[in-house]
Amino acid sequence: MWGTVETARRAESGAQRVSVRLxxxxxxxxxxAYGALTGYCTAGDRVLCNTTAVDxxxxxxxxxxxxxxxxxxxxxxxxxxxxxxxxxxxxxxxxVTAVEEPASGHHEEMASxxxxxxxxxxxxxxxxxxxxVTAAVKEALPSASVAxxxxxxxxxxxxxxxxxxxxRASGLVDSTIACGxxxxxxxxxxxxxxxxxxxxxxVRSDVAVVAIGPGxxxxxxxxxxxxxxxxxxxxxxxxxxxxPVAVLRLSFADSRPRHVPVSHQTLTALGSVALGxxxxxxxxxxxxxxSAIDDALEAAxxxxxxxxxxxxxxxxxxxxxxxxxxxxxxxxxxPAFFLAAATAGTLAARRVTG
Numbered sequence: 019m020w021g022t023v024e025t026a027r028r029a030e031s032g033a034q035r036v037s038v039r040l041x042x043x044x045x046x047x048x049x050x051a052y053g054a055l056t057g058y059c060t061a062g063d064r065v066l067c068n069t070t071a072v073d074x075x076x077x078x079x080x081x082x083x084x085x086x087x088x089x090x091x092x093x094x095x096x097x098x099x100x101x102x103x104x105x106x107x108x109x110x111x112x113x114v115t116a117v118e119e120p121a122s123g124h125h126e127e128m129a130s131x132x133x134x135x136x137x138x139x140x141x142x143x144x145x146x147x148x149x150x151v152t153a154a155v156k157e158a159l160p161s162a163s164v165a166x167x168x169x170x171x172x173x174x175x176x177x178x179x180x181x182x183x184x185x186r187a188s189g190l191v192d193s194t195i196a197c198g199x200x201x202x203x204x205x206x207x208x209x210x211x212x213x214x215x216x217x218x219x220x221v222r223s224d225v226a227v228v229a230i231g232p233g234x235x236x237x238x239x240x241x242x243x244x245x246x247x248x249x250x251x252x253x254x255x256x257x258x259x260x261x262p263v264a265v266l267r268l269s270f271a272d273s274r275p276r277h278v279p280v281s282h283q284t285l286t287a288l289g290s291v292a293l294g295x296x297x298x299x300x301x302x303x304x305x306x307x308x309s310a311i312d313d314a315l316e317a318a319x320x321x322x323x324x325x326x327x328x329x330x331x332x333x334x335x336x337x338x339x340x341x342x343x344x345x346x347x348x349x350x351x352x353p354a355f356f357l358a359a360a361t362a363g364t365l366a367a368r369r370v371t372g
Contacts, residue, residue: 019040019041019066019067019069020040020041020064020065020066020067020088021038021039021040021041021043021047021049021064021065021067022038022039022041022062022063022064022065023036023037023038023059023060023061023062023063023064023065024036024037024038024039024046024061025037025061026058026059026060026061026063029053029058030177030183031176031177031182031183031186031202032052032053032054032175032176032177032202033050033051033052033053033175033177033178034050034051034052034053034058034059035048035049035050035051035081036048036049036050036051036059036065036084037049038065038067038082038084040067040069040082047067047069047072047081047082048081048082049065049067049081049082049083049084050081050082050083050084050178051065051083051084051087052083052084052175052177052202054112054175054177054201054202055110055112056084056085056086056087057087059084059087063087063088064087064088064089065084065085065086065087065088066084066085066086066087066088067082067083067084067085068082068083068085069082071083076233099115099121100113100114100115100116100119100121100122100206101113101119101121102114102115102116102119102206102208104174104199104200104201104206105174105199105201106199112201114201114206115206116206116207116208117195117205117206117207117212117213117216117220118207118208118212118216122205124205124216124220127219127220128212128215128216128219128220130219131212131215131216131218131219132215133215133258133259133260134214134215134218134255134258134259134260135218135259135260136259136260136261137217137218137223137224137225137226137260137261138225138226138260138261138263138365138366138367138369138370139167139214139217139225139226139227139228139251139255139260139261139262139263139366140155140225140226140227140228140263140264140265140362140363140366141228141229141248141251141252141255141262141263141264141265141296142227142228142229142230142248142265142359142362143229143230143234143245143247143248143265143267143281143283143284143287144229144230144234144245144267144344145172145173145179145181145229145230145231145232145233145234146181146342146343146344147229147265147267147344147359147362148166148181148185148191148227148229149181149184149185149190149337149340149342150334150335150337150342150356150359150360150363151227151265151359151360151362151363151366152164152166152185152190152191152227152363153190153334153335153336153337153338153340153360153363154335154359154360154361154362154363154364154367155225155227155363155364155366155367156189156190156335156336157335157336157364158335158363158364158367158368159224159367159370159371162224162225162367162370163192163193163221163222163223163224163225164190164191164192164193164223164224164225164226164227165191165192165193165194165195165217165221165223165225165226165227166182166185166191166193166194166195166203166226166227166229167194167195167197167207167210167213167214167217167226167227167228167229168194168195168196168197168200168203168228168229168230168231169197169198169200169210169228169229169230169231169247169250169251170196170197170198170199170200170230170231171230171235171244171246171247172230172231172232172233172234172235172244173200173230173231173232173233174199174200174201174231175200175201175202175231176194176196176200176201176202176203176231177202178231178232178233179231179232181232181340181342182194184339184340185340188337188338188339188340189338190337190338190340191227192221192223193205193217193221193223195207195213195216195217195221196213197209197210197212197213198210200231205220205221210228210250210251210254211254211257211258214226214228214254214255214258214260215258218260224370225363225366225367225370226260227363228251228254228255230244230247236283238276240282240286240290241286241290243283243286245267245281245283245284245286245287246283246286246287246291247287248264248265248283248284248287248288248291248292249286249287249288249290249291249292250291252264252287252288252291252292252294252296253291253292253293253294255296256292256293256294256295256296257294261297261366261369262292262294262295262296262297263296263297263298263299263362263365263366263369264284264287264288264292264296264297264298264299264324264362265299265358265359265362266280266284266298266299266300266301266311266315266358266362267280267281267283267284267355267358268280268281268301268311268354268355268357268358269281269352269354269355270307270310270352270354271347271351271352271355272345272352279307279310279311279314279354280311280314280315280318285314285315285318285320288318288320288323288324289318289319289320289323292323292324293323294323295323295324295325296324296325297324297325297327297365297369298315298320298324298325298326298327299327299329299358299361299362299364299365300315300326300327300328300329300358300361301328301329301331301354301357301358301360301361302328302329302330302331303331303354303357307354311354327365329361329364329365331357331360331361334349334356334357334360335360335363335364342356344356
């Protein structure tokens with residue numbers, strides 16, 4: 019649907035949020051413009067918006083997206099210097115310089131990279147777990163270099179994340195890598211395996227955190243959700259000689275029984291998708307929460323393949339001003355979720371120090 023930009027905010031990390039009055043609409047709506055795809059907007063611009071997310075009343079994706087601006091060219095005319103395409107064979111396919119290419123300046127390191135050398139990699143099921151993991155790593159080991167490796171099973175533009183710019187500005191994340199069809203990282207990788215190798219050999223990370231972007235799709239079926247990506251990431255880390263660390267998605271406040279006390283997505287990722295052994299960080303919580311979590315993990319057969327690592331819980335690590343919520347809930351409303359992610363970060367930091 020076409021509309022007119024009324025106000026345009028300053029772009030942040032590749033994304034610009036604008037106020038748009040759609041043709042025939044009384045109210046003003048918010049839309050997101052990605053500079054790499056459409057260029058940035060100014061007040062008065064005529065823009066074509068994809069309104070599907072708002073029409074479907076989606077949560078994370080509940081904004082319009084600018085598809086094109088009328089009357090001028092877009093940024094596709096600017097060469098990135100590489101020859102790898104993302105969003106391939108779509109009208110929005112985007113040229114990037116992948117970290118594996120000679121043009122990146124890192125081809126030599128990537129050509130010889132074969133393993134992670136025992137680097138701990140924390141594999142998350144949700145984007146909102148990333149700041150909790152990284153805060154715990156930095157609190158336990160302030161000198162650690164941490165990379166966020168984003169996969170392409172949820173949001174594709176890293177710029178859609180409001181957390182990533184704050185994590186970079188606060189120092190909780192030291193570098194970002196976008197894998198597969200995801201784009202917008204400081205480094206672009208053709209797939210998760212090379213993204214992980216780049217985290218180790220290009221940006222010299224001590225710890226990597228793998229997670230999907232915002233907006234996890236789910237269908238209330240065992241495998242029809244983006245949480246499967248957590249199991250795939252654990253497999254990649256295992257095969258590359260890293261130390262896979264799994265974050266449990268816990269909740270005692272979610273209204274959906276399939277996510278209480280351990281999300282069915284986590285149980286599928288660990289019980290059916292992950293083939294190699296991983297370290298599973300289990301927070302030590304008070305009863306009856308502790309027993310409920312233990313029973314769920316035991317019943318799913320998680321310990322037949324993975325290693326249980328209990329981590330004592332205390333106050334949440336310092337998030338350096340980065341506010342974290344999950345499904346709209348705060349720490350006070352759902353402490354198990356937050357503590358589970360933080361303990362995984364603590365466990366990874368301990369692996370770095372031996």
